[in-house]
Amino acid sequence: MTKRERFLAFANFLPVDRIPRRASYTPPQLERMTAFLGKDPYEYFDNDTGGGAGLTPPEGYRAPDYTVYHQEWLGNPDFSIDGNGCGHLGHGFYHFTEYISPLRNAASFREIEDYPLAGNADWSDAALRTACEQAHAAGDYAQIFVGHMYENAWQVRGYEPFLMDLLTQREWAELLLDRFCDNNLRTAEAAARAGYDCIATGDDVANQNALMFQPDLWREVMKPRWAKVIAAARAIKPDIHVWYHSDGNVWDILDDLMEIGVTILNPVQPECMDPIEVRKRCGTRLAFDGCMGTQSTMPFGTAEDVRRRVRELVAALDGRHGGLMLSPTHVLEPEVPPENVAAFYDECDRI
Secondary structure (H helix, E strand, O other): OOHHHHHHHHHOOOOOOOOOEOOOEOHHHHHHHHHHHOOOHHHHHOOOOOEOOOOEOOOOOOOOOOHHHOHHHOOOOOEEEOOOOOEEEEOOOOOOEEEEOOOOOOOOHHHHHOOOOOOOOOOEOHHHHHHHHHHHHOOOOEEEEOOOOHHHHHHHHOHHHHHHHHHHOHHHHHHHHHHHHHHHHHHHHHHHHHOOOEEEEEOOOEOOOOEOOOHHHHHHHOHHHHHHHHHHHHHHOOOOEEEEEOOOOOHHHHHHHHHOOOOEEEOOOOOOOOHHHHHHHHHHHOEEEEEEOOOOHHHHOOHHHHHHHHHHHHHHOOHHHOOEEEEEOOOEOOOOOHHHHHHHHHHHHHO
16 A cells, blocks of 8 residues: 555545554654664654645745744743744753743733734645645655644733633634634645645643533634634545544543544543543544553553554554554653664554
8 A cells, every 4th residue: 555545544444554653753762763773763664644735925925023022032042933923942851942922911902913923815835736746646645734723822822811811801812713713724725725635733622631621612612613624625625634633631522523524533642531432432433643652651661562552452443444543642752762662663564
């Protein structure tokens, strides 16, 4: 099977020639894996990942100047500003940074309205189309991440201020959500027109035990916006797959995700939800990408523990008949033994 054939079989619950599998790494772990393998692990293991590219700004485009929101941090070598204007302050612990939200001190609705969030209405889809064509020509599937919504909104506003906005002045929160939703929708439509096989979406809306907020609040605020994005893509390409990511326990909204058209759930974090129970509930309506615990088996098990867990998941979830892509449930951190990573790939390829 080509990667595209394998992906489509997996996503559609059809037999696969082997279990699709992939992993990603923090920068220190990437260096460690490269030293262990003598080669970049992305090349060595040939991940089952797709190709794609996003919309690109027009010639002469100038990004908004967000420095006015971060004057106190300018000149700090450990400080940077991302494309949405959020500051990132490093504290010397690997790749982790502290978010500095540009609207953290906003005191009026006008400040939310005037925030210069970049829109993509006039951006080009040329690179997006070319990437899809190249992926398909190479036998790869084409997938593009269309963006976050809730995550980006709280990062711009500040985590606690955004949650308070949802409860006390919802129009503040919804304005930010709508602006990100509009960008995501345009990207999803462009991907569908270009013939992409899958659009990737999602937000981290859950913790280890439950959603970050009441399920009804998610249904009122986030669900209709993601439904709008998915419906827009499906109106153009009805068979496009929808990959949705949220860490944590999203058990309470599984039916909602399937209702709005999500077909692949990531990462099905086993420390939070039992993949077997999720499969019993969702059947063949929801394929899984993930299931290998990065809080348990991958860092703290032995290589044989990793192999055993791969076999258990494939057997219990009937992975040879599709519906299962195995991957660590998050980017692999430096505490994961390289031997465990090698065992993961080897066992996936043996089954």
